[in-house]
Amino acid sequence: MPLAVDLDGTLIATDLLWESLFLLLRRKPYCLFLLPFWLLGGKARLKCAIAERVELDPASLPYRQDLLARLREDKADGRHVVLATAAPKKFAEAVAAHLGVFDSVISTEPGRNMASHVKREALIAAFGDGGFDYAGNSRADVAVFDAARQAIVVAPDRAAARWHEANGGELFSAEKPTLKTHFKMLRAHQWLKNTLIFVPLILDHDYFDPYMMGLGLLAFIAFSFSASAIYILNDFFDLALDRRHPTKSKRPFASGVLSIPFGFAAMIGLLAVSGFVATFLPPLFGLVLFGYLLATTAYSLSIKRMLLVDVLTLAGLYTMRILAGSAATGIGVSFWLLAFSVFFFLSLALVKRYVELRSTELPTGERIAGRGYRSEDQEVIAQAGMASAFSAAMVLALYIQSSAVRELYSQPWLIWPLCPIVLYITIRIWVLARRNEMHDDPIVFIISDWRSQLVGGFGAFLLFYAGL
The missing domain is CATH 1.10.600 (Farnesyl Diphosphate Synthase)
Incomplete structure (x- = not known):
């Protein structure tokens, strides 16, 4: 059974859109005035435009070590592991190459923001309805949980936590802010x-x-x-x-x-x-x-x-x-x-x-x-x-x-x-x-x-x- 894993908020305890945005503004502050024009082309256009202009170091990201250990065990057992993320292709492939645990990558490309129902349909097309397990963390992942055989809920937000309470599944908790x-x-x-x-x-x-x-x-x-x-x-x-x-x-x-x-x-x-x-x-x-x-x-x-x-x-x-x-x-x-x-x-x-x-x-x-x-x-x-x-x-x-x-x-x-x-x-x-x-x-x-x-x-x- 293939395992698809979300990136932002799930595999890593951050969001690459925000990270790359501030990295871009630090190096090229004038791009602040370009953001509205990129956004007019859709969220996928915004993500890809930012990714084109910055280099992200995948080794510096805050990975959830308990989930990563689980993925490495599954990979060692021969399981097909997929990185399914709304992050742009450039970042997703860099993370996959750094970790070495993913067999394939499904990610955002120009004109196609790989989130929520779009991600759900892509995974169903690849593996069939109920033909995969899925690890996610947010409201955008609820639609994918419904199509998965089994959900792995990681550091859930309120919507994902409610879904887990109603439907069950494996849970990876995260440190709560004090x-x-x-x-x-x-x-x-x-x-x-x-x-x-x-x-x-x-x-x-x-x-x-x-x-x-x-x-x-x-x-x-x-x-x-x-x-x-x-x-x-x-x-x-x-x-x-x-x-x-x-x-x-x-x-x-x-x-x-x-x-x-x-x-x-x-x-x-x-x-x-x-x-x-x-x-x-x-x-x-x-x-x-x-x-x-x-x-x-x-x-x-x-x-x-x-x-x-x-x-x-x-x-x-x-x-x-x-x-x-x-x-x-x-x-x-x-x-x-x-x-x-x-x-x-x-x-x-x-x-x-x-x-x-x-x-x-x-x-x-x-x-x-x-x-x-x-x-x-x-x-x-x-x-x-x-x-x-x-x-x-x-x-x-x-x-x-x-x-x-x-x-x-x-x-x-x-x-x-x-x-x-x-x-x-x-x-x-x-x-x-x-x-x-x-x-x-x-x-x-x-x-x-x-x-x-x-x-x-x-x-x-x-x-x-x-x-x-």
Whole structure:
């Protein structure tokens, strides 16, 4: 009895149409304007047009290992195994050649989208009504289940699960998303970075003003939701790269625990909520937020692969959070604060690249995947990062000695310990990075590390007391 196996969502925990779409847009963004014209020619035309323009690595896909093991056993027993998929022929044949378990391939070709009833009729024509078993997972597979002798239901959606409850058949369950999975999708721990929005409030001594803090909180929410939306988009563009990374491969979309359509809907929802919250704040905040979205999107599409431009952009994005806090509350920010933030965050951005280079084994002359850096760049990156840390401390020292401090603080001499505190935090991070003991985002590390919390809290106390 032949066994026909669906690909998207069944054999692999993802959808190749979505995967190839984001792969195309990452490499050729202008194709976004061609998508409506391709779609007018039908879904098969859209799939084939995208497949013509991208190369997919079948080895990187998240295969369902339990089902794949079953297919290999059936193949070893001499069973005829067919890959029957709505994916375009180019992708289907690449997957079949990589796995080596399929005797034939039935797939989408121009003018014929091999899904639902079309797939059902093709299998009946090849093997007869009830002359095959079929493994599928979705609503589109229900029509094929009805024509099969036996159904193998894999990680079913609601429609396929209802069919299985009513008709029975073999079941391959999949990992269910948990609340933790959704928090990982949102990168909620990265929201800690958005506390930079409160910096203008703190430096202006408005932390006891409920109205001003309320404005800061609204800005924090809007920025956090926008940031999560961009993290999701970034995950879509980096699926293939993430799957080759030892830790990033466990991310919800790279591993296939969450589907790309679900993530896309979540991204739209997050942006909608962020935009709604921004309407309660001054228009200037909306402009800063929009600029942040443009910059982060550009970073995800191309800037992250540019040597040094990427870290300068990251430093700018951190500084934009401070500007957002200023725009939301109407509190001005000084040249000193902006200069300090650029040098300070440039040092931390360089830490991220340094850690990536240290943790990736590369032959001399080869770039790290998705970046513009080589293994021999480590020392230059470290030197630049340390120099940026000392530059930040120098700017802070010059600020403390300026007339602006004497206007804001009654005892400005109490602020001087901030300089060694900044140096302690940044140099310690670099020491840990060189010891291969830095595994977190530097900003998140500073906020969550008890030593950094202790010295940072002492610095905050000095700022507060100096302003009394």
